Amino acid sequence: MTFDQIIGQETAKERLLTEYEQGKVPHALMLTGPEGCGALPLAIAFAQKLLGGGTMAEQLKHPDLHFAFPIYKKYGSAKPTYCDDFISEWRELCLSQPYFGMAEWMAACGADNQQLIIYGDESDAITRKLSMKSSQGGYKVVVLWLAEKMNETCANKLLKLLEEPPQQTVFLLVSEQPEKVLQTIRSRTQIIELTPLKQRTIEHADTAMFFELFVMLMRLSYARKVKEMKQWADRLASLGRERQKSFFVYAQQMLRENFIYNFHHQAELNSMTEAEAQFAVKFAPFINERNVLGIMEELTLAQRDIEANVNAKIVFFDFALKMIVLIKSGK
Numbered sequence: 001m002t003f004d005q006i007i008g009q010e011t012a013k014e015r016l017l018t019e020y021e022q023g024k025v026p027h028a029l030m031l032t033g034p035e036g037c038g039a040l041p042l043a044i045a046f047a048q049k050l051l052g053g054g055t056m057a058e059q060l061k062h063p064d065l066h067f068a069f070p071i072y073k074k075y076g077s078a079k080p081t082y083c084d085d086f087i088s089e090w091r092e093l094c095l096s097q098p099y100f101g102m103a104e105w106m107a108a109c110g111a112d113n114q115q116l117i118i119y120g121d122e123s124d125a126i127t128r129k130l131s132m133k134s135s136q137g138g139y140k141v142v143v144l145w146l147a148e149k150m151n152e153t154c155a156n157k158l159l160k161l162l163e164e165p166p167q168q169t170v171f172l173l174v175s176e177q178p179e180k181v182l183q184t185i186r187s188r189t190q191i192i193e194l195t196p197l198k199q200r201t202i203e204h205a206d207t208a209m210f211f212e213l214f215v216m217l218m219r220l221s222y223a224r225k226v227k228e229m230k231q232w233a234d235r236l237a238s239l240g241r242e243r244q245k246s247f248f249v250y251a252q253q254m255l256r257e258n259f260i261y262n263f264h265h266q267a268e269l270n271s272m273t274e275a276e277a278q279f280a281v282k283f284a285p286f287i288n289e290r291n292v293l294g295i296m297e298e299l300t301l302a303q304r305d306i307e308a309n310v311n312a313k314i315v316f317f318d319f320a321l322k323m324i325v326l327i328k329s330g331k
Helices: 010-021 039-050 083-096 102-109 120-131 152-163 199-223 226-237 241-261 264-269 274-286 292-307 312-328
Strands: 028-032 065-068 140-145 169-175 190-193
Touching: 010 039, 010 190, 028 039, 039 083, 039 140, 039 169, 065 083, 065 120, 083 102, 083 120, 083 226, 120 140, 120 152, 199 226, 199 241, 199 274, 199 312, 226 241, 226 312, 241 274, 241 292, 241 312, 292 312
Parallel strands: 028 169, 028 190, 065 140, 140 169
Antiparallel strands: none
16 A cells, blocks of 8 residues: 555645655554545555555565454454454555445454454554564654543553653554543554545545556456455455445446447547557457457346345355356457
């Protein structure tokens, strides 16, 4: 995640970059704003910058990058449960859909209807991690998502860390309801308020993402890369239901546009962006009378299954596999 990939929030990005370039990064920041505004991806992007980038930081596996987020008691109340018990699910969701909310996180971690909390045990774990020397000799960064979900014990222990922060440690707190965070914690952080994203901005970003996913599927289907297609399906499955349905609407539109593109004298009927049109130059010949109806039918059936709450991973992977045959039949 880079600053260029963050949707909007130019003022906040400029402030963070200025503090970084001037060497005046505060030991504790709190990014606040409503769900979907991009506070978490911005915090992650800034954390990666502080850690110098690189593959490990990009994969959220840097040894000096630590996460805390709401969880449930995975092993029952008798045994402590830590965020690291859910770190695989967390990384996958952050990387595949960084603008997720609580509903998507609950689905990803298998929480069902359980209440998610950041427990007191987590602040003990953070303390242990920060007591260790930086593996790279630079910053140690803690990204804490939904600070308002800390229970009283966790909040009080975190307050002690903020009062006497370990050397070269930066806390990046994210909150959708900062008024519910201990006032003493808020007073020890520099607060950056993010504005809600405009609907047009969100739609533009979604369209760009859908185009990327559409192109990826078509290329993977043509190359018969089943393993990568499974990863593609998992990525789609991590999106919320509304976005999943919107993807199928977009895919049907792209199918129509590419079919019409073959009839060059009807170019005025096309409505594509420059990137979409460039893709159509090579892709459109694969969408013709031999397969256009079959692909459209599979898109319609898959969208119906998503609307009926069928397992999204199964729906997307099944659709992807069918595309192998349908794309080849258009040659």
